[in-house]
Amino acid sequence: MPATCRNGVLMSCCAPGAELALAMANPHTPDDEVLLASRIIGDGVRQTDLSVPGIHCGGCIQKIEAALSALSGVEKARVNLSTKRVAIRWQADKSPAPFIETLNNIGYDAYLHDAGADEADETLKELIRALAVAGFAASNIMLLSVSVWSGAEASIRNIFHWISALIAFPALIYSGRVFFSSAWRALRHGQTNVDVPISIGVLLAFGMSLYETFHHESHAYFDAAISLLFFLLIGRTLDHMMRARARTAVRGLARLSSRGALVVQDDGTLAYLPVNEIQPDMHILLAAGERVPVDARVETGRSEIDCALVSGESLPQPVAPGAVLSAGTLNLTGPLTIVATAAANDSFLAEMVRMMEAAEAGRSVYRRIADRASRLYAPAVHLTALLTFIGWMIVEGDLHRAATIAIAVLIITCPCALGLAVPMVQVVAARRLFASGVMVKDGGALERIAEVDTVIFDKTGTLTMDRLLLTNRNDIDPAALAIAASIAAHSRHPYSRALAAAGRGNAVTPLALNDLSEQPGAGMQATIGATTYRLGRADWALTAAAEQSATTGAVLSENGRLRAAFRFDSDLRLDIREAVLAMSNQGCRLEIISGDRDEPVRHLASDLGISYRAGVSPADKTKHIVDLTEAGQRVLMVGDGLNDTPALAAAHASMAPATAADVGRNAADLVFLHDSLLAVPQAIAVARNARQLVRQNLILAIGYNAIAVPIAILGHVTPLVAAVAMSASSLLVISNALRLHGWRSRKEPRVGALAGDVSSQALATEKAG
Amino acid sequence: MTDYFFLIPVALALGATALGAFMWSLRSGQYDDLAGAAERILFENRDGPDDIARAHGDEPSHRN
Numbered sequence: 107m108p109a110t111c112r113n114g115v116l117m118s119c120c121a122p123g124a125e126l127a128l129a130m131a132n133p134h135t136p137d138d139e140v141l142l143a144s145r146i147i148g149d150g151v152r153q154t155d156l157s158v159p160g161i162h163c164g165g166c167i168q169k170i171e172a173a174l175s176a177l178s179g180v181e182k183a184r185v186n187l188s189t190k191r192v193a194i195r196w197q198a199d200k201s202p203a204p205f206i207e208t209l210n211n212i213g214y215d216a217y218l219h220d221a222g223a224d225e226a227d228e229t230l231k232e233l234i235r236a237l238a239v240a241g242f243a244a245s246n247i248m249l250l251s252v253s254v255w256s257g258a259e260a261s262i263r264n265i266f267h268w269i270s271a272l273i274a275f276p277a278l279i280y281s282g283r284v285f286f287s288s289a290w291r292a293l294r295h296g297q298t299n300v301d302v303p304i305s306i307g308v309l310l311a312f313g314m315s316l317y318e319t320f321h322h323e324s325h326a327y328f329d330a331a332i333s334l335l336f337f338l339l340i341g342r343t344l345d346h347m348m349r350a351r352a353r354t355a356v357r358g359l360a361r362l363s364s365r366g367a368l369v370v371q372d373d374g375t376l377a378y379l380p381v382n383e384i385q386p387d388m389h390i391l392l393a394a395g396e397r398v399p400v401d402a403r404v405e406t407g408r409s410e411i412d413c414a415l416v417s418g419e420s421l422p423q424p425v426a427p428g429a430v431l432s433a434g435t436l437n438l439t440g441p442l443t444i445v446a447t448a449a450a451n452d453s454f455l456a457e458m459v460r461m462m463e464a465a466e467a468g469r470s471v472y473r474r475i476a477d478r479a480s481r482l483y484a485p486a487v488h489l490t491a492l493l494t495f496i497g498w499m500i501v502e503g504d505l506h507r508a509a510t511i512a513i514a515v516l517i518i519t520c521p522c523a524l525g526l527a528v529p530m531v532q533v534v535a536a537r538r539l540f541a542s543g544v545m546v547k548d549g550g551a552l553e554r555i556a557e558v559d560t561v562i563f564d565k566t567g568t569l570t571m572d573r574l575l576l577t578n579r580n581d582i583d584p585a586a587l588a589i590a591a592s593i594a595a596h597s598r599h600p601y602s603r604a605l606a607a608a609g610r611g612n613a614v615t616p617l618a619l620n621d622l623s624e625q626p627g628a629g630m631q632a633t634i635g636a637t638t639y640r641l642g643r644a645d646w647a648l649t650a651a652a653e654q655s656a657t658t659g660a661v662l663s664e665n666g667r668l669r670a671a672f673r674f675d676s677d678l679r680l681d682i683r684e685a686v687l688a689m690s691n692q693g694c695r696l697e698i699i700s701g702d703r704d705e706p707v708r709h710l711a712s713d714l715g716i717s718y719r720a721g722v723s724p725a726d727k728t729k730h731i732v733d734l735t736e737a738g739q740r741v742l743m744v745g746d747g748l749n750d751t752p753a754l755a756a757a758h759a760s761m762a763p764a765t766a767a768d769v770g771r772n773a774a775d776l777v778f779l780h781d782s783l784l785a786v787p788q789a790i791a792v793a794r795n796a797r798q799l800v801r802q803n804l805i806l807a808i809g810y811n812a813i814a815v816p817i818a819i820l821g822h823v824t825p826l827v828a829a830v831a832m833s834a835s836s837l838l839v840i841s842n843a844l845r846l847h848g849w850r851s852r853k854e855p856r857v858g859a860l861a862g863d864v865s866s867q868a869l870a871t872e873k874a875g
Numbered sequence: 876m877t878d879y880f881f882l883i884p885v886a887l888a889l890g891a892t893a894l895g896a897f898m899w900s901l902r903s904g905q906y907d908d909l910a911g912a913a914e915r916i917l918f919e920n921r922d923g924p925d926d927i928a929r930a931h932g933d934e935p936s937h938r939n
Contacts, residue, residue, distance in 0.1 A: 164914030187911030234901060242894045246887060269883065 138378030139365050140202040143218045151181060152198045155219040156205060157358035161190045166214070173212050177203035189354055191219060218365075219358065230350050233343045236281040240336040243277030244329070248829070251329040255826045260322070267319040270328040278312055281335050284342060299477045300525050303484040307520035308334060314513045325510065330517050330828040337836045338525040345529040345549060348536040352545035356777050362415065363434060363455065363768050367392070367399040370443075382450045392442045394626065395598075397434060401453045402444040404429045408627030409440035412600065415767045416454065416748050418566040418701030420676040421574070422600055424627065424643070434748050434767065439599055440626020455769070458724060458751045462773055465728050465756035469735075474550045475800055476528045487519045494819045507821070514823040518814045518831060527803035527839035534846045535796035543779035544789050551775030553800075555759040556793035557740045561689055561786065562731065562757070564745035565700035565707055569714075570676035571781065572765050574604040578673045579611075586670035588614035590662045593632050593641045596622055601660045602630070604674055605641075629660065638665055675706065680782040686714050688787035692794075694742075699727050701749050727753040744786055746770055761786060792846070799846055803839045810835045 144154040161170065167185040170192060174183035179200040185192050194205055209216040250266045258266065285308070289301035308331050315326040366380045370389040381399045384390070392398065394409065410422040416434045425431065431444060433453035450456060491512045498508035532549035539546055546552055563569050579587070591609020594602035595616065619632040629642010640647035640663045649666035662669045679685075689696060698718040700707045711718035719730070731741050731753050743750070743757035746766035754760040754773045762774035771777055778785035814831050817823060823831075900906070 164917055167911060167914055168918065185911060186908040187914060188908045231901060235898065238894055238897050238901075242890055246890050249886070250883075269887075273887075 137202050137204075138368075139218065140205065142365050142378075142380060144202070146198060147195070150198045151195050152202075154194045154196065154202065154205060156192045156194065156209070156216045157190060157219040158185075158192055158209060158214050158216045159190055159358060160214045161185060161187060161192075169212055170209065170214065173208050174205060177205070177208060179203050190358055192216075217359070227350070230343075230346055233284065233339065233346055236284055237336070237339045237343050239277050240281035240332060240339050243273045243281075244333040244336040246273055247329045247332055251825065251829070254326075260324075263324065264319070264322050267315075267326045267328070270326065271316055271319050274312060274315075274328040274332050277332055278308070278335070281339060282308060284339065285335075298481060298484055300480040303480060303487055304334075304338060304520060304525055306488070307516045310513050311517045311520075314510065318510075325825055327514075327517055327825050327828060330825060330832060333829065334517075334520055334832060337832070341526040341529040344533040348533050348546065349548050351540065352536070352547050352777075355540075355545050355779075356547070356771055359764050359771065359777075362397065364397045364399045367396075384446050385449055386446050388446045390444050390446060392437050392444055394437055394439055394441060397436050398431045398444065400433050400446050400450050401448040402431045402433075402446050404431065405443045405445050407440055407442035409442050410438040410599070410627060412436040412438055414566045414572060414676075415746065418564060418747050418749060420566045420570060420702055420706060421674065426627075439624070455748060458748050459769055461724060461728065461752035462755040462769065465732075465752045466773075468732065469756060469758075472550060472554055474528075475553055475804075476525070479804060487516065490519070490815060490819070491515045497819075498821070511818070511821045511823075514821070514828065515815065515818040517828050518818045518823055519811055520832070526836055527807060527843065528800050530840050530843035531796050531799045531803060531846060534843050535792050538792055538846065539776075539789060542785070542788060544785050545777045545779070546789075547775050547777075551759060552793045552796055554740075555742060555761075555775065555789055556797035558694065558742040558759055558790060560695045560697065560734060560739045561742045561744065562697045562699055562753075564743075564747060564750045565698055565702055565710060566676060567746035567765060568744050568750075568763060569679055569682060569698065569710060569783070571679055573607075573677050574600045574674040575677040576604050576608040576672055577675045578671075579608050582670050582672070584612060584614070586662055587612060589617060589634070589639055590641055590670065590672065592617040592619060593622070593630050593639060593662075597624055597630055601672070601674055602641075604677075605660075605672065639663065639669075640666075644671075678710075681784045682714065685783035685787055686716065688784065689790070692787060692790055694790070695739075699730060699753075701727075701747070724749040724752055728756045731756045742786075742790070761789065795846055799843060803842055806838055806842060807835070810838070 140154055141152075144152045147153050158170065161167065164187075167187060170185050171183050174180055174192065174194055179197045180203055181195045181197065183192055183194045192209075196202060206216045206218075247270045250270050254263050254266055282305070285301045285304050288299065289305040292299045292302060311327045311331040311334075315328050315331065318324075318326050364381060366378050367384060368391045369377050369379045369384065370391060371377050376391065384400050389405065390399065390402065398411075404425050404427050406427055408424070408426050411425050411429075411431060412422050413419045413432070413435050415436070416432050422438055425442075430447070433450070433455045494515050495508050495512035498511055499505070502508070529549060532546075532552050535552055536546040536549075576582075587605075587609060590605050591612075591614055594605035594609070596602075596619075617634060619634060622630070622632045624630050625642065625646065627643075628646040629640055631638065631640045633639070642660055644661045647661050647663040647666075648668055650668075659671065659673045661671045686696060696714075696716040698707060698711050698714075698716060699722050700718070700720050701722055701724070702720060704720040707718050707720035722730070727750065731743060734741050735756075735758065740758040742759045742761065743753050744761045745751075745754055746763050748767045748769060750762075751767065751770045751773050754762065754770055759776075760774045761776040761778060762770050764771070764777060764779045766774070766777070776789055778789070810831075814823075817827070905912075
C-alpha cells in the first residue's frame with residue numbers, strides 16, 4: 107500500500123482510509139483469471155474492473171491511469187476515486203496486459219472486481235430520480251399554495267388548484283411507485299409495513315383534493331401529499347445510499363477464494379478452468395500464493411499451508427504427498443500438484459455455504475422497528491379516521507364534511523416519524539461508524555446489534571491478526587536475529603515476515619548476503635563470507651539428528667549447527683484489552699470459540715480473562731449459538747474464517763474483519779476495516795445510542811400526534827396547518843437524529859501502525875513470559 | 876392579477892428545465908465519482924466523465 111504519493115503535487119494524501127488493514131499476501135493472479143473476470147462491452151473491447159484500495163488522491167489517479175494506459179492493448183483506463191476502482195478497457199483480440207503486476211510495481215495493491223455486480227446502483231438512481239421529481243413537484247405546488255393560503259380570490263384559487271393537480275398527478279405516479287409497490291407486496295402476503303399507511307394516506311389525500319378541485323371547494327391537500335412523498339423519499343434514499351456504500355466498500359476488498367485453477371488435461375496440456383468445472387481426479391497445478399480451489403490431495407511437491415481462514419489454526423502446516431487439503435487453504439511456499447477429491451459443489455466451501463443457509467433459515471425473522479411500530483400505528487390511525495368519520499356523520503350528517511375531516515386526520519397522522527425518523531438516525535449512525543472504518547450493511551443490523559448481550563469471538567484472524575509474531579525475541583542473541591532478519595527479508599513466508607518485522611523492531615542493519623536461495627517447504631539458505639546459514643525447518647537446516655527433533659517453529663543454522671530457534675504465535679489485534687474491558691462495561695458476556703488447538707486458545711483466554719471453547723467444529727459453533735439464542739440470549743458473533751460462516755448467519759448479529767473469507771464477509775452484518783478490535787464495542791455503543799434516539803423520535807411522533815390529532819378531529823386542519831405541522835415534525839425528528847454522538851474511548855484511537863506494533867508486541871511478550 | 880399570469884408557465888418551465896438538466900447529468904454519469912471530479916479539475920488533459928463511453932458509442936449508464 108502506498109504510504110505517500112510521490113507525484114501528489116497539490117493534493118494531500120491524508121485520507122482517513124489510508125491505513126486500512128488490507129496489507130495481506132498478494133495471491134498471484136494469472137492472466138486467465140483476469141480474462142474470466144472481464145466482460146465484453148462490444149467492438150472487440152473488454153473491460154476489467156480492478157478494486158484498488160490504496161487510491162486516495164489526485165496524484166494516485168494520474169499515476170495509475172498513466173501506467174495502465176502505457177500497456178499494450180489498453181485503450182483507456184479510468185480511475186473512480188469514490189469507489190476506489192479502476193475500469194480498464196482493452197482489446198479483446200490480445201491477451202490481457204499485466205494490469206495487477208503493473209499496479210503492484212508502482213505501489214498499489216489491486217484485486218479483481220466482479221464485473222457487473224453493481225445492480226444496486228440502478229435502484230439508487232431510480233430513487234434519486236423519484237426524489238428529484240417529487241422535489242420539483244413539491245416546490246412548485248407549495249409556491250402556488252402560498253398564494254392560495256394568503257387569500258387568492260375564488261377563480262384564481264381554482265386555477266391554481268388545477269395546475270397543482272396537473273403537477274401532482276404525474277409526480278404521484280412516478281415518485282409514489284416506490285411506496286405503492288412495496289405496500290402492495292406486503293398486502294398481498296397478508297402483512298403490513300410502513301408503506302401501507304403512507305400509501306393510503308397519500309392516495310386518499312390526492313383523491314379528496316381532486317374531488318374538491320372538481321367542485322371548486324377551498325381546501326386541497328396536493329401540497330401536503332407531495333411534500334410528504336418528498337420527505338419520505340429523502341429518508342428512503344439516504345437509507346439506500348448507506349447500504350450501497352457499505353456494500354461497495356465490502357465488495358472492493360480482496361477476493362480470497364480462487365475463480366479457477368490450472369488443470370493438467372489428459373493430453374498433457376494445461377488449461378485454466380473455472381472452479382465449478384473442476385471434477386474429482388483432475389490434476390491441478392497449484393503455485394505458491396494460490397488458494398486451493400476444491401478439496402484435494404497432494405500428489406507431488408512439498409509446501410506449507412496456511413489454514414487460518416479455514417480451520418482457525420494459526421501456524422502454517424507442512425504438507426507432503428498424500429496430505430489432504432481443504433478448499434480455501436492457502437499454499438505458502440512451494441508449487442504443488444494436487445488431485446481433486448471433490449467437485450466444487452461438494453467441497454468444504456460449498457458445505458459451509460449450505461450450513462450457513464440452513465442457519466439463516468432457522469433464525470427467526472427479524473422485523474425492523476419501523477415495521478413493528480407500523481403494525482400498531484396503522485390500525486390506530488385508520489381506526490381514528492374511521493371513528494372521526496362516523497362521529498361527524500352522527501353530529502352533522504354531512505357526508506362531504508365528514509369525509510374531508512377524516513382524510514385530514516389521515517394526512518396529519520401520516521407516519522413521517524416512522525418513514526423518516528428511523529432511517530435518519532440509522533444513516534447518521536452508519537456515517538459515524540463508516541468514518542471509523544466499520545461498514546454497516548443495513549439499518550436492521552444496527553437495531554439488532556443494539557440488543558446484543560453476549561459476544562462470541564473466533565480466535566485466529568479475529569482476536570489475533572493474520573500475521574505472526576516472534577514470541578521469544580528476548581531469548582535470542584541479537585547477532586543471530588540480525589542474520590535471520592536479513593535472510594527473512596527476502597521471503598514472503600509468514601515466519602519470515604515475522605522475523606523481518608522483529609529485525610526492524612530491533613533496528614538491525616541488513617547484512618550483505620550471497621547465494622540467497624529459497625527451498626520450497628523447507629526454508630532459506632544464504633552465505634556470508636565462508637559461512638552458510640540456513641533459516642527454516644529444523645530437519646532441513648540442522649545436520650545433527652538429536653537437535654532436529656528438539657526444536658519446533660523455525661531455526662537458524664550456521665554450517666549445519668543450531669544458532670537460534672524461533673517460536674511464533676499470532677500477533678494480537680490492536681487494543682484487544684481495551685476492547686474487552688469496554689464490552690464488559692457495556693454489560694456483554696464474552697466468550698471465545700475457536701477451531702484451533704486447546705493450548706493457544708487457553709493461553710489467550712486466560713490472558714484476557716474470558717471463557718473459551720477450543721477445537722470446535724463449524725457445526726458445533728452454530729449449535730452453541732442456537733442453544734444460547736434459545737436460552738434467551740442475543741448473540742453477536744465476531745469471526746473471520748470459513749468455519750465461522752454458519753455461526754455468523756445463526757447469530758442475532760454478526761461482525762467480520764476485512765480480512766475475513768469472502769463468504770463470511772458477505773454473511774456478516776458489519777465489516778470492520780481497521781486493525782483495532784475497538785471497532786466491536788464502538789459498533790455496539792453507536793447502535794445503542796441510535797436505538798435510544800429512534801425511541802425518542804417515536805415518542806416525539808406520538809407527542810406530535812397527541813397535539814395534532816384532536817385538532818384534526820375537531821375539523822380545524824386546513825391545508826396550511828397540515829403543511830406547517832408536517833414540515834415541523836419532519837425537521838424535529840431530523841434534528842434529533844443529528845444529535846447522535848460518536849463513541850469516544852478514554853484514549854485516542856491509535857493511527858500510527860508503529861505505535862500499535864510496539865504495544866501488541868509488548869502484550870505478546872508478556873503473554874509468552 | 877391576470878396580467879401576470881404568464882409568470883406561472885414561465886416559472887414551471889424554468890423548474891422543468893432544471894429537473895431535466897439534473898436528470899441529464901445523472902444519466903451521463905456526472906455523479907459517479909464526485910471525489911475524483913474534484914481532483915481531476917487540477918489535471919492538464921481534458922477529459923469528461925463519459926468520454927470513455929463516447930469513444931465506443933456506448934450507453935454511459937453501463938459504466939460503473
